[in-house]
Amino acid sequence: MTAAQIARDVIDRLESGGFAPGQRLVEADLCLRYAAGRQIIREALQHLNALGIVALEPNRGAHVVHVSREDAIMTLELTELLFGLVSRSAARRIAAGADASRLDAAIDELMQSSQSDDRALYMRARRHLFGALSQIAGNAELSRIMDQVRVHAMRAQFGFADFRKGHAQELAEIGHTVMAGDSANAEEQARKYVRSIREALQQL
Amino acid sequence: MTAAQIARDVIDRLESGGFAPGQRLVEADLCLRYAAGRQIIREALQHLNALGIVALEPNRGAHVVHVSREDAIMTLELTELLFGLVSRSAARRIAAGADASRLDAAIDELMQSSQSDDRALYMRARRHLFGALSQIAGNAELSRIMDQVRVHAMRAQFGFADFRKGHAQELAEIGHTVMAGDSANAEEQARKYVRSIREALQQL
DNA sequence: AACCCCCGGATTGTCGACAATCTGTTGACA
DNA sequence: TGTCAACAGATTGTCGACAATCCGGGGGTT
Numbered sequence: 001m002t003a004a005q006i007a008r009d010v011i012d013r014l015e016s017g018g019f020a021p022g023q024r025l026v027e028a029d030l031c032l033r034y035a036a037g038r039q040i041i042r043e044a045l046q047h048l049n050a051l052g053i054v055a056l057e058p059n060r061g062a063h064v065v066h067v068s069r070e071d072a073i074m075t076l077e078l079t080e081l082l083f084g085l086v087s088r089s090a091a092r093r094i095a096a097g098a099d100a101s102r103l104d105a106a107i108d109e110l111m112q113s114s115q116s117d118d119r120a121l122y123m124r125a126r127r128h129l130f131g132a133l134s135q136i137a138g139n140a141e142l143s144r145i146m147d148q149v150r151v152h153a154m155r156a157q158f159g160f161a162d163f164r165k166g167h168a169q170e171l172a173e174i175g176h177t178v179m180a181g182d183s184a185n186a187e188e189q190a191r192k193y194v195r196s197i198r199e200a201l202q203q204l
Numbered sequence: 205m206t207a208a209q210i211a212r213d214v215i216d217r218l219e220s221g222g223f224a225p226g227q228r229l230v231e232a233d234l235c236l237r238y239a240a241g242r243q244i245i246r247e248a249l250q251h252l253n254a255l256g257i258v259a260l261e262p263n264r265g266a267h268v269v270h271v272s273r274e275d276a277i278m279t280l281e282l283t284e285l286l287f288g289l290v291s292r293s294a295a296r297r298i299a300a301g302a303d304a305s306r307l308d309a310a311i312d313e314l315m316q317s318s319q320s321d322d323r324a325l326y327m328r329a330r331r332h333l334f335g336a337l338s339q340i341a342g343n344a345e346l347s348r349i350m351d352q353v354r355v356h357a358m359r360a361q362f363g364f365a366d367f368r369k370g371h372a373q374e375l376a377e378i379g380h381t382v383m384a385g386d387s388a389n390a391e392e393q394a395r396k397y398v399r400s401i402r403e404a405l406q407q408l
Numbered sequence: 409a410a411c412c413c414c415c416g417g418a419t420t421g422t423c424g425a426c427a428a429t430c431t432g433t434t435g436a437c438a
Numbered sequence: 439t440g441t442c443a444a445c446a447g448a449t450t451g452t453c454g455a456c457a458a459t460c461c462g463g464g465g466g467t468t
Contacts, residue, residue: 026448026449026450027449027450028448028449037422037423037424038423038424038450039421039422039423040421040422042450042451043250046247046250046251046254047250047254050250050251050254050255051254052344052345052348058429058450058451059428059429059430059449059450059451060429060430060449060450061430061449061450070343071343071344071345074293074342074343074345074346075343075345077289078289078343078345078346078349081285081286081289082285085281085282085285089278138278139274139275139278139279139282140256140275141256141275141278141279141282141353141356142278142282144256145282145349145352145353148349149345149349152345230418230419230420231419231420232418232419241452241453241454242420242453242454243451243452243453244451244452246420246421262420262421262459263419263420263421263458263459263460264419264420264459264460264461265419265420265460
Protein backbone atom coordinates (compact mmCIF):
# COMPACT_ATOMS: atom_id res chain seq x y z
CA MET A 1 0.00 0.00 0.00
CA THR A 2 1.37 3.40 -0.92
CA ALA A 3 1.43 6.46 1.29
CA ALA A 4 -1.22 8.17 -0.81
CA GLN A 5 -3.57 5.21 -0.49
CA ILE A 6 -3.11 5.12 3.25
CA ALA A 7 -3.79 8.83 3.53
CA ARG A 8 -6.90 8.34 1.42
CA ASP A 9 -8.08 5.53 3.68
CA VAL A 10 -7.52 7.59 6.81
CA ILE A 11 -9.59 10.38 5.31
CA ASP A 12 -12.35 7.91 4.47
CA ARG A 13 -12.34 6.67 8.01
CA LEU A 14 -12.58 10.21 9.28
CA GLU A 15 -15.58 10.84 7.07
CA SER A 16 -17.25 7.69 8.29
CA GLY A 17 -16.32 8.16 11.92
CA GLY A 18 -13.68 5.44 12.10
CA PHE A 19 -11.20 7.89 13.59
CA ALA A 20 -12.29 10.41 16.18
CA PRO A 21 -11.08 13.99 16.48
CA GLY A 22 -8.23 14.23 18.95
CA GLN A 23 -7.35 10.58 18.53
CA ARG A 24 -3.65 9.82 18.55
CA LEU A 25 -2.21 8.14 15.49
CA VAL A 26 0.74 6.06 16.62
CA GLU A 27 3.09 5.04 13.85
CA ALA A 28 3.52 1.47 15.05
CA ASP A 29 -0.24 0.92 15.19
CA LEU A 30 -0.72 2.16 11.66
CA CYS A 31 2.16 -0.03 10.53
CA LEU A 32 0.24 -3.06 11.74
CA ARG A 33 -3.09 -1.91 10.39
CA TYR A 34 -1.79 -1.26 6.90
CA ALA A 35 1.02 -3.79 6.88
CA ALA A 36 3.45 -1.08 5.82
CA GLY A 37 6.82 0.15 6.96
CA ARG A 38 7.18 3.15 9.22
CA GLN A 39 8.63 5.18 6.38
CA ILE A 40 5.42 4.89 4.41
CA ILE A 41 3.28 5.66 7.43
CA ARG A 42 5.30 8.77 8.22
CA GLU A 43 4.92 9.89 4.64
CA ALA A 44 1.17 9.48 4.85
CA LEU A 45 1.04 11.35 8.16
CA GLN A 46 3.01 14.23 6.72
CA HIS A 47 0.66 14.38 3.80
CA LEU A 48 -2.31 14.50 6.16
CA ASN A 49 -0.49 17.17 8.13
CA ALA A 50 -0.03 19.26 5.00
CA LEU A 51 -3.78 18.94 4.44
CA GLY A 52 -4.40 20.25 7.94
CA ILE A 53 -6.20 17.08 9.00
CA VAL A 54 -3.57 15.81 11.35
CA ALA A 55 -1.41 17.78 13.76
CA LEU A 56 2.21 16.70 14.01
CA GLU A 57 4.02 17.75 17.15
CA PRO A 58 7.78 17.12 17.28
CA ASN A 59 8.64 14.06 19.33
CA ARG A 60 5.01 13.85 20.38
CA GLY A 61 3.47 12.19 17.39
CA ALA A 62 0.35 12.78 15.37
CA HIS A 63 -3.27 13.30 16.32
CA VAL A 64 -6.45 14.08 14.44
CA VAL A 65 -7.20 17.76 14.70
CA HIS A 66 -10.43 18.86 16.28
CA VAL A 67 -12.89 20.89 14.21
CA SER A 68 -14.78 23.46 16.23
CA ARG A 69 -18.16 24.66 15.04
CA GLU A 70 -16.68 28.05 14.25
CA ASP A 71 -14.02 26.40 12.15
CA ALA A 72 -16.68 24.43 10.35
CA ILE A 73 -18.69 27.54 9.59
CA MET A 74 -15.71 29.45 8.25
CA THR A 75 -14.60 26.46 6.22
CA LEU A 76 -18.04 26.41 4.63
CA GLU A 77 -17.74 30.12 3.94
CA LEU A 78 -14.54 29.40 2.08
CA THR A 79 -16.12 26.43 0.35
CA GLU A 80 -18.93 28.64 -0.85
CA LEU A 81 -16.50 30.93 -2.62
CA LEU A 82 -14.45 28.15 -4.11
CA PHE A 83 -17.29 25.94 -5.22
CA GLY A 84 -18.86 28.99 -6.83
CA LEU A 85 -15.67 29.85 -8.64
CA VAL A 86 -15.18 26.28 -9.85
CA SER A 87 -18.73 26.01 -11.11
CA ARG A 88 -18.56 29.34 -12.90
CA SER A 89 -15.21 28.55 -14.51
CA ALA A 90 -16.34 25.09 -15.57
CA ALA A 91 -19.53 26.42 -17.11
CA ARG A 92 -17.59 29.04 -19.00
CA ARG A 93 -15.20 26.44 -20.30
CA ILE A 94 -18.01 24.21 -21.44
CA ALA A 95 -19.69 27.12 -23.17
CA ALA A 96 -16.35 27.56 -24.96
CA GLY A 97 -16.45 23.97 -26.16
CA ALA A 98 -14.69 21.97 -23.44
CA ASP A 99 -15.41 18.28 -23.09
CA ALA A 100 -18.24 17.60 -20.64
CA SER A 101 -18.42 13.82 -20.86
CA ARG A 102 -16.68 13.23 -17.55
CA LEU A 103 -19.10 15.56 -15.80
CA ASP A 104 -22.04 13.81 -17.43
CA ALA A 105 -20.77 10.44 -16.23
CA ALA A 106 -20.18 11.79 -12.73
CA ILE A 107 -23.75 13.05 -12.51
CA ASP A 108 -25.09 9.64 -13.50
CA GLU A 109 -22.84 7.96 -10.97
CA LEU A 110 -24.01 10.32 -8.26
CA MET A 111 -27.70 9.74 -8.91
CA GLN A 112 -27.26 5.99 -9.00
CA SER A 113 -25.19 5.87 -5.84
CA SER A 114 -27.68 8.06 -4.01
CA GLN A 115 -30.22 5.26 -4.38
CA SER A 116 -27.92 2.70 -2.84
CA ASP A 117 -27.26 2.27 0.87
CA ASP A 118 -23.51 2.26 0.48
CA ARG A 119 -22.30 5.50 1.93
CA ALA A 120 -18.75 5.03 0.69
CA LEU A 121 -20.07 4.63 -2.84
CA TYR A 122 -21.91 7.91 -2.56
CA MET A 123 -18.91 9.68 -1.14
CA ARG A 124 -16.81 8.51 -4.03
CA ALA A 125 -19.39 9.63 -6.56
CA ARG A 126 -19.39 13.02 -4.89
CA ARG A 127 -15.65 13.18 -5.16
CA HIS A 128 -15.84 12.31 -8.81
CA LEU A 129 -18.37 15.05 -9.45
CA PHE A 130 -16.22 17.68 -7.81
CA GLY A 131 -13.18 16.26 -9.51
CA ALA A 132 -14.86 16.54 -12.91
CA LEU A 133 -15.87 20.13 -12.23
CA SER A 134 -12.36 21.05 -11.12
CA GLN A 135 -10.82 19.37 -14.11
CA ILE A 136 -13.12 21.16 -16.53
CA ALA A 137 -12.45 24.45 -14.80
CA GLY A 138 -8.95 23.81 -16.03
CA ASN A 139 -6.70 25.20 -13.35
CA ALA A 140 -4.47 22.81 -11.46
CA GLU A 141 -4.02 25.16 -8.53
CA LEU A 142 -7.73 25.57 -8.05
CA SER A 143 -8.24 21.80 -8.25
CA ARG A 144 -5.61 21.25 -5.63
CA ILE A 145 -7.15 23.76 -3.26
CA MET A 146 -10.64 22.44 -3.85
CA ASP A 147 -9.51 18.91 -3.05
CA GLN A 148 -8.16 20.11 0.25
CA VAL A 149 -11.07 22.26 1.22
CA ARG A 150 -13.60 19.63 0.26
CA VAL A 151 -12.16 17.22 2.77
CA HIS A 152 -12.50 19.86 5.46
CA ALA A 153 -15.99 20.69 4.29
CA MET A 154 -16.94 17.04 4.64
CA ARG A 155 -15.59 17.00 8.15
CA ALA A 156 -17.46 20.21 8.88
CA GLN A 157 -20.68 18.52 7.87
CA PHE A 158 -19.89 15.36 9.76
CA GLY A 159 -22.59 14.26 12.13
CA PHE A 160 -25.37 15.78 10.11
CA ALA A 161 -28.31 13.47 9.62
CA ASP A 162 -28.86 11.93 6.23
CA PHE A 163 -27.98 14.65 3.78
CA ARG A 164 -27.98 12.36 0.84
CA LYS A 165 -31.09 12.24 -1.31
CA GLY A 166 -31.96 15.90 -1.40
CA HIS A 167 -28.38 16.98 -1.79
CA ALA A 168 -27.69 14.55 -4.58
CA GLN A 169 -30.59 16.04 -6.51
CA GLU A 170 -29.32 19.56 -5.89
CA LEU A 171 -25.79 18.68 -6.91
CA ALA A 172 -27.04 17.06 -10.10
CA GLU A 173 -28.93 20.22 -10.95
CA ILE A 174 -25.78 22.28 -10.50
CA GLY A 175 -24.01 19.84 -12.77
CA HIS A 176 -26.66 20.28 -15.42
CA THR A 177 -26.47 24.06 -15.24
CA VAL A 178 -22.71 23.81 -15.69
CA MET A 179 -23.18 21.52 -18.68
CA ALA A 180 -25.56 24.04 -20.17
CA GLY A 181 -22.73 26.56 -19.99
CA ASP A 182 -24.72 28.99 -17.86
CA SER A 183 -21.90 30.34 -15.75
CA ALA A 184 -23.79 32.96 -13.76
CA ASN A 185 -26.50 30.56 -12.66
CA ALA A 186 -24.03 27.77 -12.03
CA GLU A 187 -22.11 29.97 -9.62
CA GLU A 188 -25.22 31.14 -7.84
CA GLN A 189 -26.63 27.63 -7.50
CA ALA A 190 -23.34 26.27 -6.23
CA ARG A 191 -23.02 29.04 -3.68
CA LYS A 192 -26.60 28.63 -2.57
CA TYR A 193 -26.05 24.92 -2.07
CA VAL A 194 -23.12 25.46 0.26
CA ARG A 195 -24.76 28.42 1.94
CA SER A 196 -27.82 26.37 2.89
CA ILE A 197 -25.58 23.79 4.55
CA ARG A 198 -23.73 26.48 6.45
CA GLU A 199 -26.91 28.15 7.61
CA ALA A 200 -28.30 24.84 8.78
CA LEU A 201 -25.12 24.34 10.76
CA GLN A 202 -25.30 27.81 12.25
CA GLN A 203 -28.80 27.17 13.57
CA LEU A 204 -27.81 24.33 15.83
CA MET B 205 18.29 22.13 9.42
CA THR B 206 14.75 20.86 9.57
CA ALA B 207 12.61 19.82 6.64
CA ALA B 208 10.38 22.86 7.05
CA GLN B 209 13.36 25.22 6.94
CA ILE B 210 14.68 23.55 3.83
CA ALA B 211 11.31 23.78 2.12
CA ARG B 212 11.18 27.44 3.10
CA ASP B 213 14.61 28.04 1.61
CA VAL B 214 13.70 26.30 -1.63
CA ILE B 215 10.63 28.52 -1.91
CA ASP B 216 12.77 31.60 -1.29
CA ARG B 217 15.12 30.52 -4.03
CA LEU B 218 12.22 30.05 -6.36
CA GLU B 219 10.99 33.53 -5.61
CA SER B 220 14.42 34.98 -6.24
CA GLY B 221 15.18 32.88 -9.30
CA GLY B 222 17.70 30.54 -7.69
CA PHE B 223 15.79 27.53 -8.95
CA ALA B 224 14.33 27.50 -12.43
CA PRO B 225 11.01 25.93 -13.47
CA GLY B 226 11.51 22.41 -14.74
CA GLN B 227 14.77 22.03 -12.88
CA ARG B 228 15.38 18.62 -11.41
CA LEU B 229 15.89 18.44 -7.68
CA VAL B 230 18.14 15.50 -6.96
CA GLU B 231 18.11 14.28 -3.40
CA ALA B 232 21.85 13.78 -3.14
CA ASP B 233 22.55 17.32 -4.37
CA LEU B 234 20.19 18.81 -1.82
CA CYS B 235 21.79 16.67 0.87
CA LEU B 236 25.10 18.32 0.14
CA ARG B 237 23.67 21.80 -0.18
CA TYR B 238 21.85 21.68 3.13
CA ALA B 239 24.14 19.23 4.92
CA ALA B 240 21.18 17.08 5.81
CA GLY B 241 20.26 13.42 5.57
CA ARG B 242 18.18 12.10 2.71
CA GLN B 243 15.28 11.50 5.06
CA ILE B 244 15.00 15.19 5.79
CA ILE B 245 15.35 16.13 2.14
CA ARG B 246 12.62 13.73 1.10
CA GLU B 247 10.39 15.16 3.77
CA ALA B 248 10.95 18.65 2.44
CA LEU B 249 10.31 17.52 -1.13
CA GLN B 250 7.05 15.89 -0.13
CA HIS B 251 6.02 19.06 1.61
CA LEU B 252 6.78 21.05 -1.52
CA ASN B 253 4.88 18.48 -3.51
CA ALA B 254 1.84 18.90 -1.30
CA LEU B 255 2.09 22.62 -1.96
CA GLY B 256 2.07 21.94 -5.68
CA ILE B 257 5.45 23.55 -6.19
CA VAL B 258 7.40 20.46 -7.17
CA ALA B 259 6.18 17.41 -9.04
CA LEU B 260 7.18 14.04 -7.64
CA GLU B 261 7.22 11.21 -10.14
CA PRO B 262 7.74 7.70 -8.78
CA ASN B 263 11.26 6.48 -9.30
CA ARG B 264 11.93 9.58 -11.38
CA GLY B 265 12.54 12.12 -8.70
CA ALA B 266 11.38 15.69 -8.19
CA HIS B 267 11.37 18.72 -10.43
CA VAL B 268 10.09 22.27 -10.12
CA VAL B 269 6.72 22.57 -11.82
CA HIS B 270 6.35 25.00 -14.65
CA VAL B 271 3.83 27.85 -14.30
CA SER B 272 2.14 28.75 -17.55
CA ARG B 273 0.75 32.23 -18.02
CA GLU B 274 -2.77 30.85 -17.95
CA ASP B 275 -2.01 29.17 -14.66
CA ALA B 276 -0.64 32.42 -13.32
CA ILE B 277 -3.75 34.32 -14.33
CA MET B 278 -6.12 31.82 -12.76
CA THR B 279 -4.02 31.68 -9.65
CA LEU B 280 -4.35 35.43 -9.36
CA GLU B 281 -8.10 35.10 -9.87
CA LEU B 282 -8.15 32.75 -6.92
CA THR B 283 -5.87 35.02 -4.94
CA GLU B 284 -8.23 37.90 -5.53
CA LEU B 285 -11.09 36.01 -3.92
CA LEU B 286 -9.04 34.79 -1.00
CA PHE B 287 -7.22 38.00 -0.23
CA GLY B 288 -10.56 39.76 -0.34
CA LEU B 289 -12.07 37.29 2.05
CA VAL B 290 -9.14 37.49 4.45
CA SER B 291 -9.16 41.27 4.48
CA ARG B 292 -12.89 41.45 5.03
CA SER B 293 -12.81 38.88 7.83
CA ALA B 294 -9.87 40.54 9.52
CA ALA B 295 -11.51 43.96 9.39
CA ARG B 296 -14.68 42.55 10.87
CA ARG B 297 -12.73 40.91 13.65
CA ILE B 298 -10.91 44.10 14.46
CA ALA B 299 -14.16 46.03 14.50
CA ALA B 300 -15.29 43.44 17.04
CA GLY B 301 -12.29 44.19 19.23
CA ALA B 302 -9.59 41.79 18.06
CA ASP B 303 -5.96 42.65 18.72
CA ALA B 304 -4.41 44.55 15.80
CA SER B 305 -0.91 45.08 17.19
CA ARG B 306 0.65 42.41 15.01
CA LEU B 307 -0.84 43.92 11.91
CA ASP B 308 0.38 47.36 12.93
CA ALA B 309 3.89 46.03 13.39
CA ALA B 310 3.76 44.25 10.05
CA ILE B 311 2.78 47.44 8.25
CA ASP B 312 5.72 49.26 9.79
CA GLU B 313 8.05 46.46 8.85
CA LEU B 314 6.77 46.50 5.29
CA MET B 315 7.25 50.23 4.83
CA GLN B 316 10.73 50.14 6.27
CA SER B 317 11.83 47.17 4.21
CA SER B 318 10.46 48.73 1.03
CA GLN B 319 13.08 51.46 1.43
CA SER B 320 15.90 48.99 1.66
CA ASP B 321 17.50 47.19 -1.23
CA ASP B 322 17.24 43.79 0.35
CA ARG B 323 14.62 41.93 -1.60
CA ALA B 324 14.51 39.01 0.85
CA LEU B 325 13.76 41.45 3.65
CA TYR B 326 10.84 42.86 1.72
CA MET B 327 9.51 39.42 0.89
CA ARG B 328 9.59 38.48 4.55
CA ALA B 329 7.80 41.64 5.54
CA ARG B 330 5.14 40.85 2.97
CA ARG B 331 4.77 37.39 4.42
CA HIS B 332 4.38 38.84 7.87
CA LEU B 333 1.69 41.22 6.69
CA PHE B 334 -0.34 38.46 5.10
CA GLY B 335 0.33 36.27 8.10
CA ALA B 336 -1.00 38.92 10.45
CA LEU B 337 -4.12 39.39 8.34
CA SER B 338 -4.75 35.64 8.23
CA GLN B 339 -4.22 35.30 11.92
CA ILE B 340 -6.61 38.10 12.74
CA ALA B 341 -9.18 36.66 10.34
CA GLY B 342 -9.11 33.82 12.82
CA ASN B 343 -9.61 30.72 10.71
CA ALA B 344 -6.83 28.18 10.56
CA GLU B 345 -8.11 26.62 7.37
CA LEU B 346 -8.19 29.93 5.56
CA SER B 347 -4.70 30.75 6.81
CA ARG B 348 -3.40 27.45 5.55
CA ILE B 349 -4.92 27.93 2.11
CA MET B 350 -3.73 31.52 1.91
CA ASP B 351 -0.19 30.47 2.71
CA GLN B 352 -0.26 28.03 -0.14
CA VAL B 353 -1.86 30.28 -2.66
CA ARG B 354 0.38 33.19 -1.79
CA VAL B 355 3.45 31.19 -2.77
CA HIS B 356 1.87 30.43 -6.11
CA ALA B 357 0.84 34.03 -6.52
CA MET B 358 4.42 35.11 -5.95
CA ARG B 359 5.59 32.70 -8.60
CA ALA B 360 2.88 33.96 -10.92
CA GLN B 361 4.25 37.47 -10.54
CA PHE B 362 7.82 36.35 -10.92
CA GLY B 363 9.75 38.22 -13.57
CA PHE B 364 7.75 41.40 -13.18
CA ALA B 365 9.84 44.49 -13.01
CA ASP B 366 10.24 46.25 -9.70
CA PHE B 367 6.84 46.00 -8.11
CA ARG B 368 8.02 47.12 -4.77
CA LYS B 369 7.54 50.76 -3.85
CA GLY B 370 4.09 51.34 -5.25
CA HIS B 371 2.82 48.01 -4.06
CA ALA B 372 4.15 48.44 -0.57
CA GLN B 373 2.21 51.69 -0.33
CA GLU B 374 -0.95 50.02 -1.59
CA LEU B 375 -0.58 47.09 0.79
CA ALA B 376 -0.07 49.45 3.70
CA GLU B 377 -3.27 51.25 2.82
CA ILE B 378 -5.16 47.99 2.80
CA GLY B 379 -3.69 47.25 6.19
CA HIS B 380 -4.87 50.59 7.52
CA THR B 381 -8.38 50.06 6.20
CA VAL B 382 -8.44 46.69 7.94
CA MET B 383 -7.25 48.28 11.16
CA ALA B 384 -10.03 50.82 10.87
CA GLY B 385 -12.48 47.91 10.84
CA ASP B 386 -13.95 48.91 7.50
CA SER B 387 -14.65 45.45 6.12
CA ALA B 388 -16.38 46.39 2.87
CA ASN B 389 -13.64 48.76 1.78
CA ALA B 390 -10.92 46.42 2.96
CA GLU B 391 -12.26 43.66 0.75
CA GLU B 392 -12.65 45.93 -2.24
CA GLN B 393 -9.17 47.42 -1.89
CA ALA B 394 -7.61 44.00 -1.48
CA ARG B 395 -9.38 42.65 -4.54
CA LYS B 396 -8.48 45.68 -6.55
CA TYR B 397 -4.86 45.29 -5.62
CA VAL B 398 -4.71 41.72 -6.89
CA ARG B 399 -6.87 42.50 -9.88
CA SER B 400 -4.51 45.22 -11.08
CA ILE B 401 -1.62 42.76 -10.96
CA ARG B 402 -3.60 40.19 -12.90
CA GLU B 403 -4.66 42.68 -15.52
CA ALA B 404 -1.11 43.86 -15.95
CA LEU B 405 -0.10 40.26 -16.48
CA GLN B 406 -2.86 39.68 -18.99
CA GLN B 407 -1.69 42.60 -21.10
CA LEU B 408 1.69 41.15 -21.83
C1' DA C 409 21.31 2.91 -41.44
C1' DA C 410 17.51 1.37 -38.40
C1' DC C 411 16.10 -1.44 -34.74
C1' DC C 412 16.33 -4.05 -30.54
C1' DC C 413 18.35 -6.17 -26.45
C1' DC C 414 21.16 -5.75 -22.66
C1' DC C 415 24.08 -3.68 -19.47
C1' DG C 416 26.26 -0.08 -16.27
C1' DG C 417 25.69 4.16 -13.83
C1' DA C 418 22.74 7.08 -11.49
C1' DT C 419 18.82 7.82 -8.71
C1' DT C 420 15.00 6.72 -5.89
C1' DG C 421 12.44 3.43 -2.56
C1' DT C 422 12.47 0.68 1.64
C1' DC C 423 14.12 -1.66 5.64
C1' DG C 424 16.28 -2.39 10.11
C1' DA C 425 18.76 -0.56 13.85
C1' DC C 426 19.94 2.78 17.04
C1' DA C 427 19.77 7.49 19.22
C1' DA C 428 16.91 11.14 21.13
C1' DT C 429 12.91 12.55 23.39
C1' DC C 430 8.77 12.41 25.99
C1' DT C 431 5.41 10.47 29.67
C1' DG C 432 3.98 8.36 33.64
C1' DT C 433 5.50 6.15 37.87
C1' DT C 434 8.06 5.18 41.75
C1' DG C 435 10.35 6.35 45.77
C1' DA C 436 12.97 9.45 48.70
C1' DC C 437 12.71 13.49 51.41
C1' DA C 438 10.98 17.63 53.67
C1' DT D 439 0.98 14.46 52.58
C1' DG D 440 3.09 17.09 48.86
C1' DT D 441 6.97 17.83 45.87
C1' DC D 442 10.71 16.65 43.13
C1' DA D 443 14.19 13.77 40.82
C1' DA D 444 15.43 9.63 38.66
C1' DC D 445 14.01 5.73 36.16
C1' DA D 446 11.58 2.66 32.70
C1' DG D 447 8.70 2.14 28.87
C1' DA D 448 6.91 3.86 24.83
C1' DT D 449 7.34 6.63 20.84
C1' DT D 450 9.44 9.43 17.48
C1' DG D 451 13.78 11.05 14.76
C1' DT D 452 17.78 9.88 11.99
C1' DC D 453 21.28 7.24 9.80
C1' DG D 454 23.42 3.80 6.83
C1' DA D 455 22.91 0.08 3.79
C1' DC D 456 20.76 -2.42 0.32
C1' DA D 457 17.04 -3.37 -3.20
C1' DA D 458 14.36 -1.64 -7.06
C1' DT D 459 13.90 1.21 -10.90
C1' DC D 460 15.01 4.21 -14.67
C1' DC D 461 17.96 6.22 -18.40
C1' DG D 462 21.39 6.36 -21.90
C1' DG D 463 24.88 3.97 -24.53
C1' DG D 464 27.14 -0.12 -26.93
C1' DG D 465 26.99 -3.90 -29.72
C1' DG D 466 24.82 -7.12 -32.51
C1' DT D 467 21.36 -8.32 -36.17
C1' DT D 468 18.57 -7.40 -40.26
